[in-house]
Amino acid sequence: MSGFTQIVLHHYLAIGAILFSLGLIGFLTRRNLIILFLCTELMLQGVIITLLAFATFHGNLQGQAFVIFALVIAAAEASLALGLIVLLFRQKQTVDADAWRELRG
Amino acid sequence: MSSPLVPSLTLGLCILAGIGTFFLLPRAQKNVSLRAIGGGMVAVAGVAFVLAMIRWAVGLSGSEGGSGVGASYIYFWIFSILAVAGAARVVTHPQPVYSAIYFVLTVFATAGLFVLMAAEFLAAALIIIYAGAILVVYVFVIMLASEATEGGGIISKTVGKTSVLTDFDASSREPFWACLGGFTVMATMLFVIFDRAPTLLKAPAVEQIPQAIRDASNNLGPTTGGIQQLGVYMFTHQSIAVQVAGLILTLAMVGAIMIARKHIILTDIDGNISPAADASVGPMLDVDDNPHGVEVTGTQNPNQKEYPEL
Numbered sequence: 001m002s003g004f005t006q007i008v009l010h011h012y013l014a015i016g017a018i019l020f021s022l023g024l025i026g027f028l029t030r031r032n033l034i035i036l037f038l039c040t041e042l043m044l045q046g047v048i049i050t051l052l053a054f055a056t057f058h059g060n061l062q063g064q065a066f067v068i069f070a071l072v073i074a075a076a077e078a079s080l081a082l083g084l085i086v087l088l089f090r091q092k093q094t095v096d097a098d099a100w101r102e103l104r105g
Numbered sequence: 106m107s108s109p110l111v112p113s114l115t116l117g118l119c120i121l122a123g124i125g126t127f128f129l130l131p132r133a134q135k136n137v138s139l140r141a142i143g144g145g146m147v148a149v150a151g152v153a154f155v156l157a158m159i160r161w162a163v164g165l166s167g168s169e170g171g172s173g174v175g176a177s178y179i180y181f182w183i184f185s186i187l188a189v190a191g192a193a194r195v196v197t198h199p200q201p202v203y204s205a206i207y208f209v210l211t212v213f214a215t216a217g218l219f220v221l222m223a224a225e226f227l228a229a230a231l232i233i234i235y236a237g238a239i240l241v242v243y244v245f246v247i248m249l250a251s252e253a254t255e256g257g258g259i260i261s262k263t264v265g266k267t268s269v270l271t272d273f274d275a276s277s278r279e280p281f282w283a284c285l286g287g288f289t290v291m292a293t294m295l296f297v298i299f300d301r302a303p304t305l306l307k308a309p310a311v312e313q314i315p316q317a318i319r320d321a322s323n324n325l326g327p328t329t330g331g332i333q334q335l336g337v338y339m340f341t342h343q344s345i346a347v348q349v350a351g352l353i354l355t356l357a358m359v360g361a362i363m364i365a366r367k368h369i370i371l372t373d374i375d376g377n378i379s380p381a382a383d384a385s386v387g388p389m390l391d392v393d394d395n396p397h398g399v400e401v402t403g404t405q406n407p408n409q410k411e412y413p414e415l
Binding site: 034087 | 177185189192195196197201211215218219224227235238239246249251252272274276277278280284287288290294298299334338339343346350354356358361364365
């Protein structure tokens, strides 16, 4: 049972992988544009946990600095994505992703 | 700690739970708010008791990590189960507002995992930025961009309440293939991660991590804490990246303002302006940065201050 009592790097990596995959499934499945971008943020959470786990494992601060920049990018992307969603909603009065089917090649 | 609950805390929790139960018991005149208050008090007392028990269990086996942290693996399992359960509900809940709320739960659990890895500043930054700013904006947009469902949405009955969902919230796209693909990705990643399980290296205990970082980072000078180490590191080794990050935030702000300035005319098939155009949509304006040329929309206030004459 030492896998349960001894928390090592692989546990954190596994949690990051699980969060990333759940976000991936949500991104592929949901039709609401807003929830689509929320699942993107969920994928980013998984990546952040992985980065920080490696930073702790190697004992340096590079991973932590990268996490700060990832948070900056997440904030910038969230604001722009939501602005675009509001514009799309004004165009078609719906946030259904299938309303934009004509964009598919 | 030798005993889980000091006597004063025990007495306080019992008094709280007792008053709460008194409010919860059925009485002749129905007073829903009183029962809710009673239920809340009992819940708070129960949670405090459970937390004290966990704290005691963690401190009990004192020589697990060799530095007196005890069985801190319990905290890891609690936070990870909360994170995974919250993420599962984010993905599967049909109502968008609940997805956002469960995402806040996931963010808090992730911040707890960060604290376990001795990155307290990042835990606080995560909560402030994600739960405090990004998720608030998400909830605003969910409320603003919600479609009216009075024309007959899909009625979904969950436990105790019925909710009217739109068509695109109630059904998902290709659930079988998405789950197949997603769980294949998860299985591959987990296989690769645990393939090297026999050569696991023990992660350092939480108290030793700042010292380990101090030893491994190249001569950052005397620092007294995690935030200080991170700050010195970022502004000496990643100074250009910090400035680029500020530039990205400025660009995002300018971009969001430019996006929000556009107005869209609702037209039907023939190109006529649709009668459904409501008051919030105005005519398409040429973007002209003369402050006297752009009409100040959104207000009919005659006392609205003009732009000052240059």
